[in-house]
Amino acid sequence: xxxxxxxxxxxxxxxERLVPGASRRTLRxxxxxxxxxxxxxIRRLAAHPLSPGDTVEIGGRTAPSPLPRGLEILHEDDAxxxxxxxxxxxxVATLHEKERTAYAYLRAYVKAREPxxxxxxxxxxxxxxxxxxxxxxxxxxxxxxxDIFSRHDIERKYWAIVEGSVRQDQGTxxxxxxxxxxxxxxxx
Numbered sequence: 001x002x003x004x005x006x007x008x009x010x011x012x013x014x015x016e017r018l019v020p021g022a023s024r025r026t027l028r029x030x031x032x033x034x035x036x037x038x039x040x041x042i043r044r045l046a047a048h049p050l051s052p053g054d055t056v057e058i059g060g061r062t063a064p065s066p067l068p069r070g071l072e073i074l075h076e077d078d079a080x081x082x083x084x085x086x087x088x089x090x091x092v093a094t095l096h097e098k099e100r101t102a103y104a105y106l107r108a109y110v111k112a113r114e115p116x117x118x119x120x121x122x123x124x125x126x127x128x129x130x131x132x133x134x135x136x137x138x139x140x141x142x143x144x145x146x147d148i149f150s151r152h153d154i155e156r157k158y159w160a161i162v163e164g165s166v167r168q169d170q171g172t173x174x175x176x177x178x179x180x181x182x183x184x185x186x187x188x
Contacts, residue, residue, distance in 0.1 A: 005053065005055070010047050015031075019058070039055055068100075083106065083133050085125055085133045120142035
């Protein structure tokens with residue numbers, strides 16, 4: 001289905017016009033699955049602004065996402081890409097692993113949708129940590145976000161999953177992590 005946008009609106013509002021009776025959840029799922037194009041480009045944001053004369057096209061399912069299991073996109077707009085990184089996935093390349101990184105997967109994801117768009121690293125998480133990662137889609141946004149992170153203006157919270165008996169409900173543990181020959185991490 002393809003239609004021309006009659007007046008200013010958001011993408012979600014126009015989808016409601018094009019698919020009467022569909023729930024907002026269904027429409028958001030269509031967006032998340034990459035089934036909606038605006039002027040030929042896949043758009044996933046419900047709030048994407050539309051102008052009169054834009055074309056909106058709803059198609060079948062696209063090719064499977066190149067993202068690995070567990071890597072989840074939480075937010076994407078023209079400036080940012082925010083993900084949930086699973087445990088065991090590197091943020092960026094190392095000497096031993098160049099391809100299976102959050103950055104490599106997301107760079108391919110962005111290039112498939114916007115070939116001229118670049119992706120910029122804002123911060124990192126360790127391989128064995130899961131959590132939220134923020135990537136920028138331009139150098140000025142990267143610089144601004146890195147400044148915020150370096151000033152610690154963003155509150156970071158960490159939870160540890162422990163095994164065995166815990167003697168106290170709360171406290172502080174100060175130690176170093178050391179990697180053994182089997183690439184396993186140990187607290188010293």
